[in-house]
Amino acid sequence: MNGAESLVRTLVAGGVEVCFTNPGTSEMHFVAALDRVEGMRCVLCLFEGGATGAADGYARMADKPASTLLHLGPGLANGLANLHNARRARSPLVNIVGEHATYHRQYDAPLTSDIEGLAKPMSAWVRTGLSSAEIGRDGADAIAAARTAPGGVATLILPANTAWDPGTGIAPVPAIPERVKAGDEALREAVKALSSGEPVLLHLGDKAVRKEGRQIADRIARKTGAKLLAMTSNARIDRGVGTVPIERLPYPIDQAIEALKGFRHIILIGATQPVGFFAYPGKPSLLAPEGCRTITLATPEQDQIDALERLAEAVNAPEAALPDLGIRPEIPTSEKLDQDAIGAVIGALIPEGAVICDESLTTGRNYFGLTKASAPHSWLQLSGGSIGVGIPMATGAAVASPGRKVINLQADGSGLYTVQALWTQARERLDVVTVVWSNRAYAILRGELANVGAHNPGPKAIGMLSLDDPAIDWVSLARGFGVDGRRVETLPAFIDALKHGIAEKGPYLIEVVL
Amino acid sequence: MNGAESLVRTLVAGGVEVCFTNPGTSEMHFVAALDRVEGMRCVLCLFEGGATGAADGYARMADKPASTLLHLGPGLANGLANLHNARRARSPLVNIVGEHATYHRQYDAPLTSDIEGLAKPMSAWVRTGLSSAEIGRDGADAIAAARTAPGGVATLILPANTAWDPGTGIAPVPAIPERVKAGDEALREAVKALSSGEPVLLHLGDKAVRKEGRQIADRIARKTGAKLLAMTSNARIDRGVGTVPIERLPYPIDQAIEALKGFRHIILIGATQPVGFFAYPGKPSLLAPEGCRTITLATPEQDQIDALERLAEAVNAPEAALPDLGIRPEIPTSEKLDQDAIGAVIGALIPEGAVICDESLTTGRNYFGLTKASAPHSWLQLSGGSIGVGIPMATGAAVASPGRKVINLQADGSGLYTVQALWTQARERLDVVTVVWSNRAYAILRGELANVGAHNPGPKAIGMLSLDDPAIDWVSLARGFGVDGRRVETLPAFIDALKHGIAEKGPYLIEVVL
Incomplete structure (x- = not known):
């Protein structure tokens, strides 16, 4: 050996x-x-x-x-x-x-x-x-x-x-240390905040934002009046019917600041303190309002579920029924590919057990909200801002999740960094539907130009954010990598294509021309 | 500002x-x-x-x-x-x-x-x-x-x-230091080796392997009986009619050792000492034969042309006519896509002033020899072994060389790392013909498995070197990025496609199914 x-x-x-x-x-x-x-x-x-x-x-x-x-x-x-x-x-x-x-x-x-x-x-x-x-x-x-x-x-x-050279056989894996428990002092601080009568945010990330953590956090929130909010980027949220809904801290800095306005205490459980995704001239790096106190109840390294359970016990939060998720969206009958209609289609069609990979960026900002009452599913996001994760992440998620349909909501600019991963989906016969939002631009950067104070961009700058000359033909790209697909330009065509992709086994790509 | x-x-x-x-x-x-x-x-x-x-x-x-x-x-x-x-x-x-x-x-x-x-x-x-x-x-x-x-x-x-934040205008570029001249001691050592009567290799790299350096080195070689050899990987060689031909140290380790056998002195001019591209069990890392002495006349940092001129003067090498390049290949009339026939087609059709980007790897090992008597052209190679340079390098070479046809000889496995660069060729209307050698495998690794002593590979290992399930459709990929192209499976079809690609302006892709 x-x-x-x-x-x-x-x-x-x-x-x-x-x-x-x-x-x-x-x-x-x-x-x-x-x-x-x-x-x-x-x-x-x-x-x-x-x-x-x-x-x-x-x-x-x-x-x-x-x-x-x-x-x-x-x-x-x-x-x-x-x-x-x-x-x-x-x-x-x-x-x-x-x-x-x-x-x-x-x-x-x-x-x-x-x-x-x-x-x-x-x-x-x-x-x-x-x-x-x-x-x-x-x-x-x-x-x-x-x-x-x-x-x-x-x-x-x-x-x-x-x-x-010669090896020596199997080596045993060393014992993996247990997660450290949250400290009593942090717990006392959190209880004090929750008892203060002032507005408190329970900011959840990492394992605390998974299904079990949200359920405990929801009990605490109902008992104390605290609000729940997930981080902007989350590794995985298991959600839909049978779970506690949660919103995320918005990506756009003005909306993020607005979302945190009024809180006097932010309790971090698996989350890190809210900071701007980027710096912008004249805007703060730290997003919490002035005078707001941040309490770290449990770091990502620590046992977040234990911390939440202890906090629930400390505030005497009773068991509670799941909150009402509202009604699952119905399939709209309009023709136009606007974002609310697309989100409703996705919300209506997500099959039970699906894994959603979300690198939809500007296009998909309302999809998360429109899918909260969908069939149970897992939602995986771009976590570090390094675009080009969607197609590979969907590939790996599919390998890990046989029997579960993977749907990758993919911005076009981002998808082009790692488009080769479509071939691996074909080779491994992975059950992935890739939906490409083909707006033929780095749309996010058009907003960011203004955000950083670079107003009235000239033709060169605009050219650097445009992907329309020539337009990418995603169906040809997919075919080149052995993946079948189609292009849609109306809502009924999108509905039909998504139903087809979900019903058929194996990889499929839908280019949605926006 | x-x-x-x-x-x-x-x-x-x-x-x-x-x-x-x-x-x-x-x-x-x-x-x-x-x-x-x-x-x-x-x-x-x-x-x-x-x-x-x-x-x-x-x-x-x-x-x-x-x-x-x-x-x-x-x-x-x-x-x-x-x-x-x-x-x-x-x-x-x-x-x-x-x-x-x-x-x-x-x-x-x-x-x-x-x-x-x-x-x-x-x-x-x-x-x-x-x-x-x-x-x-x-x-x-x-x-x-x-x-x-x-x-x-x-x-x-x-x-x-x-x-x-506020800037302060244009800053002047500091003076750029002149290249250091080769030392007199190194020159004396080189002259001594060339006068020893023993076999000497002039090993050329960097600027010394460009047109002017080869011409001076050829005079020295003719006067002293020394041989010329370029490194395995070279940034740029300007060659063809009107230049001194040169062979390169082969990539396969056994051939490289054979090529250096018998030399007693290796004089490095812009080249680094010959070492194995990889280590292989039971084979040396240093490729020069035992007892062979290596003399560094000029490092890549130094003035290599000056060093060659001084060496030529020291050995009294007279001006000389250019050596005979042999006859430019003629277009073969066979049907089969074998490597000699393909190389002859390329050798015959390279237009004057062309820039050849070479990431053909296993497929193209004889193309260099078969193009030595072609119309004058520049030959750019993968220089650091990091595959995926071909399509981008051709893109940049075309931007730098308006009016010159760029031909990218591209192995398929390597081309897939950075295939997105085809879109930039389309967007910038660059004059590049990409010829993809579609053998649907990491062919180089099939040889390397044996070279490192991993004989009789099993199906999993062979699978990791195969790109045929599904086969990549390069013409679809090109179309997806806005580049026109065609697939060829016979030599006449290849000839026709290459003539078309050279005659037309703008990017074009030819998938050659091997």
Whole structure:
């Protein structure tokens, strides 16, 4: 057994069952070992951002890490943007990067680069393997690091000779530390705020925003009059019928400031303090109103469910029926593709158990609200602002969720960063409907030009935000990658296409021309 | 005038006339400034690897830097793989990366990351702007850093407030140091080797492998009996009729070792010592035969042409007529798409002044030899082994070379990393023919599996190297990005398609099914 086989056996024994890969020469022994070990599904990606984004989507749905397998510094580099999103989503992820043999690095061959230097900004843990005898243990440590709360990217750099020299078999995964409980002092502060009679916000993120956390938070809110609000970007919210609805802090800075106006206390549970997504001239970085006090009840590292339960007990919040979600939208009968009508269609058609991947950005700002009373589903968002996660995330979510329909709501500009992931959906026969909002622009930036004070943009600036010359033909792109699809320009055509995509198994793409 | 306008004016005054960009919110003031400043062509890319690869191709043809404009850490990350190639090609390049306002960084907004950390591995120079009053000077320093021999990637990080706060106008570019001359001791060593009667190799890279350097090296070789050999990967070789032909050190390790066998002295002029592209079990990292002495006459930083001239004078090498290039290939009349026939077609049809971008990898190993007697042309290669440079490099080369036909010889697996760059070719009406060698595999890795000793690969391993399920439809992909094209499966069809692509203006794609 060589080092590569030790590593693969260790990964499988440690619960890592999927490898999203785009390998090269230095990774060939790892690839060869896959045929000698049962239990590892290997998913080929045409581009590394597809692999890392898929591993993120997988982790969000499976609540455990997949691995990647990337080729040296440049392969890692191509995966970093979606590792950034995974880092912000706190997705557990074992990121394996091939490297030259340890003795070969000194000669600065063309593909040599500082892999640790590249990995550190986007990783919670980085290690370069030193020998084939220890590479299994390194893999086990990587799994533990990825799974340690709050979850993170563990990058293991695998020199070629640590893969081909003799290995030592399966290494056990070290014990993973329990989540630390929230402190009593923070709990007392939160109770005091909730008893003050002043407006209080329970700001939920991470695990606290999942189904169970919202249910407890809702009891606290009903008892105390506090409001609930999720962060702007959330890794996963399980929602729809049978769950507590929640709104999110809006992305546009003026709306975000407005949403927080009037609160005197913000209690953070799994959330971080509200800050501007960007800085804007003359606007604050910190969004809470002046004089508002922020109390961190539970950080993302801590046990947020325990903290919520203790808080509910401390304020004597009784068990409660679920709040009324309102009526599930009906399919509109209009012709026009306006956003309310589109959102209503989505709200009406989401099938039970669906996984929604949301990289719809400007187009989809009201879809979240219009789907709150839909059939139960999971909602995954772009978490770190690094656009190009949608198609890969949907790919990984589908691998993690057999039997569940994945619907990817995809802005066109963002989708073009990692469009190659459509091919992996075709190759793996994944059950994903990609809906592309084809507005043929970086629409979000048109608003941002004004927000940063760059008014009256000239033709060059406007040109840099336009994708209409030539217009992208998404149906051709999908066909090129082996995915069937159609283009729609009216609401009835969209309804028909979405019904078709949901009913059929396998990948399908709908280009919605806006 | 704000900082962004100071920077753009400084760039234009410093000879930076093109910006390859994929901007975001933090770069909006730079984008807005483009309309207030004459002389900067702004080329929009759908993906940052397209921008950096294009800037590399531009620099190779223009011999001066373009700038990029990328969005924060993730945008830089997406551009790093082709910055790696630019670094290995020693292309001058001003790499501008937007960043949060200086006062906003501390709040760790979702898009925050360690941009300097990401930039350093692929940059010769990195600086984060501190104030709008100094950002023009920072830009001028970046130009100087990019242009200082041997040429490199200068990364300037541009916090949003250094762009929107008041600027101070055009900053002059500092004096760029002259290339250092080769030392007399190295010259004496080289002369001694050439006078020893033992076999000597003149190994050429960087500027020494360009047209003028080869001509001087050829005189030395004829006088002394030394052989000439270029590096495996070269940024640019101007070749064909009217130039000295040169072979390259082969990529496959056994062939590379064979090519160097018997030499007792290797004189490096702009080249680095021959090392294995990868390490392979049981094969050496250093490829020169045992007992062979390596003499560095001129490093890539030094004045290689001066070193060659002094060496020619020292060995009394007379002026000489150009060596015979042999006969330009004729168009074969066979049907079959074998590599010799394809190479002959290319050799026959290359138009005068063409720029060939070569990322053909396994498919194209004999194209270089078969084009040595073609009409004069420039040959640009993948320089750092980071695949996915071809389509972007052709894009940038075309921007730098109006009136010259660009032909991109593109392996299919590699082309899929940055296929989005086809759209920029369509948008800018660039005169590029992309020829995709559609073997539907990572063919190079099939050989590498055996080379690293992973024999008898199983179905999973073979699956990870196969791109045939489903087969990529390149003509559909091209159409999706607004580029016309056709698929060919016979040699006559290829000949017809290549003639058409060369005759017509604008981008065209030919998928050659192998």
